Amino acid sequence: MIELDNLTKVFDTPKGAVVAADHISMSVPSGEICILLGPSGCGKTTTLKMINRIVKPTSGKVFINGEDTTGMNTQDLRRNIGYVIQQIGLFPNMTIEQNITVVPQLLGWDKARYRERARELMAMISMEPDAFLKRFPSELSGGQQQRIGVARALAADPPVMLMDEPFGAIDPINRAVIQDEFLKMQQELKKTIMFVSHDIDEAIKMGDQVAIFREGKLVQHSSPDDLLAAPKNAFVESFLGEDRTLKRLNLVKVHEVVSDEIATVSPGDTLETALGRIDDYGYQNAILMVNDQRQPVGLITRAKARTTKGYCRDHFENVPATVTLEDDLRKVASLMFAQDATWLPCVDDEGRVYGQITQRAMTHHLGSRFRAHEAASRNPDSAVKE
Structure with a gap:
């Protein structure tokens, strides 16, 4: 659904050219969540913003559902991609209903349809429509506003969603609740999502895939389980932490x-x-x-x-x-x-x-993956044969 082909961004600064994203190539299958993870300044947010052209790529291409977006109208591109940011970005002079229905109205939906969509989404994010739709953002808590931000991104039913640290500013208890609710929605909606995070635990919980960035380069792109069991190099291993075996506890079901x-x-x-x-x-x-x-x-x-x-x-x-x-x-x-x-x-x-x-x-179950990885590292030929 999302494919990046040698996507590159170079910023011109007074001190010279700075490569923020260096030939990023990766794909995200339809219906999956890919978490972009890495230290500050590693290029993950720049990569995300190039997909909906908030940041214009220096070179490379973005394909959505097989279509090259290079020649697409920027407004049309953005209206078909849901976008959620940490700062939420709700319009303060609009009611919650008006905030949620901004894109459907721009797309020409009739009033009955977009109002019904707003009510449907409020129920989906576990907020009572009659109690909240006529309120303004200032009347809601930070966690409630973040839920509205997610609902607004889903309003026009886009196939692709981009999320830039959407839960980072929320307290841990509410963050866990919203994460759980979002994952329940995703089981039903099956959106294709690229999601920037700085939290390894969030990445493991939320992601079908995790992409680790460093200094503008994509270092490793794999499932959370493979990432924890077989980090590609010392940087990835140190970034995951010494307790990466324990982190795998979240991934394995009884x-x-x-x-x-x-x-x-x-x-x-x-x-x-x-x-x-x-x-x-x-x-x-x-x-x-x-x-x-x-x-x-x-x-x-x-x-x-x-x-x-x-x-x-x-x-x-x-x-x-x-x-x-x-x-x-x-x-x-x-x-x-x-x-x-x-x-x-x-x-x-x-x-x-x-x-x-x-x-x-x-x-035994947790250790078996590590032992297999170590054995493959010692004898690469046997790993290939397997």
Whole structure:
């Protein structure tokens, strides 16, 4: 959907020519988010602005859906590209409805259509239309204004969106909420998005692809998982930080690591049975007790099963935590640390036990990518054959 072909920008300054973007070539498939990431002054925002010609390229081409934009009318080009900036840029003398519908009106939409579109978008960004559409930007919080900025960019239903640090000025709590809402919208809308950020955690969370820039050059362009597992050089590795293995926790879902083998007991089983299953399955501390619907209702500890007689229903402890198949490993690790646990039960959408996830399985999964990368680095020929 978006293709950059040797895109270059050279600024003339009193001290001479400055290359802000140096022969940038990359593509973003339809429906994906590509995060442009790098230190200040690396060329990521200049590259973004050349796509809608806010910055005129010195050389190179931009293709959108296969069409060379070089000869396109600048206004037509911009009206078909949604644009969101950190400073939001709402028109202060216009109502929220007027702000959202600026581009549809310029495109000649009739009044009923663009007003309905405004209401639809307000619902999409979780803001009540009747409560906000007639207000002015000054009557909204910063986070609310940023949501309106996103809605305005989506108003004419553009296939492409450009976003320049759109959530950077928002406090961490609201930023996380807006990021989550935006990702939910993206699952439905499937826009093709280029998104400038300075936050590696945001890039990993939001991006299908991440492009790392340095001094005007594109250094690495890959999926977040590949980026973290196999940084191209020392600069990328240092930029990602020493905790890049931990950052991968955000990318891996429980269903990728979970084992469907899990020992359980029922409330009517004896503690002797529970102890036998703990020993048979190699659990160190406890076994899960489930009801007739196979939902977790308690834990039988090894200590209790070893020292007490009776039935599980009379001697169980509460289950400290469960995880779902769609939880990420960062949440799992946090729960394990908080509960001093080495494993947690995993449940499906109906709350029934699906399996278990263990610390050992998590560390093996995370480490396997790094070990493969190191092996490929030592023996490039084998990596090519694979």
